[in-house]
Amino acid sequence: MTLSIAGVAARPKTATPSQARKFKLPLRWISPVALVLLWQLASSTGVLSPDKLASPLTVAQSAGELIADGQLGEAFAVSIGRVFFGFLIGGFAGVVLGLASGLSRWGETLLDPPVQMLRTLPHLGLIPLFILWFGIGEEPKLALVAAGVAFPLYLNLHAGIRQTDPGLVEAARVLGYSRIERVVHVVLPSAVPQTLVGLRIAFGTAWLSLIVAEQVNADAGLGFLINNAREFLRTDVVVVGLVVYALLGLTTDALVRLLERRILRWRAR
Amino acid sequence: MASAVSVRGLRKAFGPRTVLDGIDLEVQPGEFVALLGRSGCGKSTLLRILAGLDREVEGQAEVPGTVSIAFQQPRLLPWRKVWRNISLGLHKPDGRAVALKALEEVRLTDHADAWPLTLSGGEAQRVSLARALVREPDVLLLDEPFGALDALTRLAMHHLVEDLWTRHKPAVLLVTHDVDEALLLADRILVLDEGRIVATHHVDLPRPRRRASVVEQRTRVLADLGVDVEEAA
Ligand SMILES: Nc1ncnc2c1ncn2[C@@H]1O[C@H](COP(=O)(O)OP(=O)(O)OP(=O)(O)O)[C@@H](O)[C@H]1O
Ligand SMILES: [Mg+2]
Numbered sequence: 001m002t003l004s005i006a007g008v009a010a011r012p013k014t015a016t017p018s019q020a021r022k023f024k025l026p027l028r029w030i031s032p033v034a035l036v037l038l039w040q041l042a043s044s045t046g047v048l049s050p051d052k053l054a055s056p057l058t059v060a061q062s063a064g065e066l067i068a069d070g071q072l073g074e075a076f077a078v079s080i081g082r083v084f085f086g087f088l089i090g091g092f093a094g095v096v097l098g099l100a101s102g103l104s105r106w107g108e109t110l111l112d113p114p115v116q117m118l119r120t121l122p123h124l125g126l127i128p129l130f131i132l133w134f135g136i137g138e139e140p141k142l143a144l145v146a147a148g149v150a151f152p153l154y155l156n157l158h159a160g161i162r163q164t165d166p167g168l169v170e171a172a173r174v175l176g177y178s179r180i181e182r183v184v185h186v187v188l189p190s191a192v193p194q195t196l197v198g199l200r201i202a203f204g205t206a207w208l209s210l211i212v213a214e215q216v217n218a219d220a221g222l223g224f225l226i227n228n229a230r231e232f233l234r235t236d237v238v239v240v241g242l243v244v245y246a247l248l249g250l251t252t253d254a255l256v257r258l259l260e261r262r263i264l265r266w267r268a269r
Numbered sequence: 270m271a272s273a274v275s276v277r278g279l280r281k282a283f284g285p286r287t288v289l290d291g292i293d294l295e296v297q298p299g300e301f302v303a304l305l306g307r308s309g310c311g312k313s314t315l316l317r318i319l320a321g322l323d324r325e326v327e328g329q330a331e332v333p334g335t336v337s338i339a340f341q342q343p344r345l346l347p348w349r350k351v352w353r354n355i356s357l358g359l360h361k362p363d364g365r366a367v368a369l370k371a372l373e374e375v376r377l378t379d380h381a382d383a384w385p386l387t388l389s390g391g392e393a394q395r396v397s398l399a400r401a402l403v404r405e406p407d408v409l410l411l412d413e414p415f416g417a418l419d420a421l422t423r424l425a426m427h428h429l430v431e432d433l434w435t436r437h438k439p440a441v442l443l444v445t446h447d448v449d450e451a452l453l454l455a456d457r458i459l460v461l462d463e464g465r466i467v468a469t470h471h472v473d474l475p476r477p478r479r480r481a482s483v484v485e486q487r488t489r490v491l492a493d494l495g496v497d498v499e500e501a502a
Contacts, residue, residue, distance in 0.1 A: 167340070167342065168344055168346060170317075170322050170344075171338075171340060171344040172357075173322070174320050174322065174336060174337060174338050175337065175357070175358040175404070176358040176360070176404070177357065177358040181357065181358065185349060186346060189349075190348075192348075265384070266347050266348045266385075267347070
């Protein structure tokens with residue numbers, strides 16, 4: 001998951017090929033495992049106080065307890081729900097606007113300038129405004145996630161459509177495709193790879209937005225769990241919450257990769 | 270009868286560079302014309318204009334009937350299977366059957382369900398050729414359609430194009446760098462140079478033509494292309 005705000009505005013040129021497969025997996029695990037062992041050692045010898053950071057074993061134990069008493073499951077469901085609905089709203093906006101400005105000249109003339117200006121705003125900085133507009137309930141959280149999703153989707157879909165090979169459009173024209181056929185068979189498929197890149201960035205910023213929104217104010221969800229734990233100096237629970245955030249990010253990333261592999265089967269070579 | 274292609278005083282410039290400098294050309298329905306000329310002399314540019322893809326020109330270029338084209342690059346949709354590349358835009362209910370028949374003619378039936386990116390250069394070029402031929406247009410524009418083919422496949426494709434031309438009688442404009450190919454297939458050969466048609470050869474040899482029968486005329490065409498055969502030999 002990309003946790004940089006710059007990632008929202010970045011316009012990646014191509015999909016990065018999966019680097020992970022280039023290395024042998026077991027070798028790649030040596031240093032992470034060593035780090036965890038070191039962390040455990042530091043905790044066991046008292047170098048690292050539990051007030052600063054709980055030991056890996058304590059974290060694991062707390063995770064077990066939080067799962068057993070249903071707290072984690074509940075927080076998990078609440079947070080996922082926020083991302084889901086925020087994503088739905090932002091995704092809809094990003095795709096509709098992206099299509100409108102990618103496919104019609106008027107759409108581009110009217111829509112693209114304001115969107116390109118707005119995208120330079122760090123969207124996490126909108127929180128104060130969102131709180132003023134929507135209060136402190138669920139709405140500002142959904143709005144923040146939606147904003148984080150809409151921009152990367154719009155930008156990449158729009159760029160993808162613009163990158164369509166004019167040679168293919170020409171060929172389609174001479175070969176008798178209707179305008180709708182040109183869009184369906186030429187323009188949209190050629191925008192798909194770039195849009196999938198946008199989708200991955202969108203998921204990354206969705207989680208990031210959620211985390212930030214839940215830090216500001218929450219009475220349920222993973223952020224609430226973490227904030228609550230902080231007040232009682234329960235660093236173990238804080239770490240559990242962070243790990244769950246990370247796992248969620250990894251999961252959506254893997255889902256998009258899976259989607260990529262299915263949809264982009266034609267990239268046989 | 271009205272011409273299939275009617276070009277008068279056609280000029281085309283890219284910025285300061287004039288690529289076509291006053292082309293006059295009439296192609297009769299059912300006539301097979303070959304276009305020869307050095308690389309960069311404007312052959313593809315002329316074909317693009319005839320296909321209606323470039324309208325920023327001076328002069329007239331009229332093509333009243335239906336047109337189809339095989340571009341110099343295959344220009345297949347990589348995200349559509351080979352057979353779909355042929356049938357899309359045809360608007361026929363039995364698209365797959367039509368596509369399969371066309372693929373049989375270019376000897377690629379086995380690749381009907383392949384992704385275009387898995388094809389070799391010559392295979393992709395044959396799909397592009399099949400895609401152009403299957404449309405049975407009034408005017409068929411072929412931009413070096415045999416460029417990436419080996420000698421044997423090239424012969425087979427010559428026969429295919431000639432056969433299709435005999436059956437449906439479209440007007441054909443074939444761009445090629447191969448003088449023998451032009452002599453084997455065309456009724457008329459045009460030599461393009463510096464944006465003008467500098468020579469026209471009528472080929473009156475009976476069909477089907479054989480290689481040996483074209484040798485004599487080849488020397489004259491080559492001379493117009495600036496090649497002295499005696500010297501080259
Ligand atoms: N869109 C363009 N913009 C600028 N110059 C162009 C453009 N298209 C073609 N040209 C120029 O016009 C000239 C003729 O190009 P064209 O593609 O018609 O050549 P050609 O005769 O088909 O050559 P070849 O045999 O190598 O295919 C070339 O010098 C090319 O650089
Ligand atoms: Mg050319």
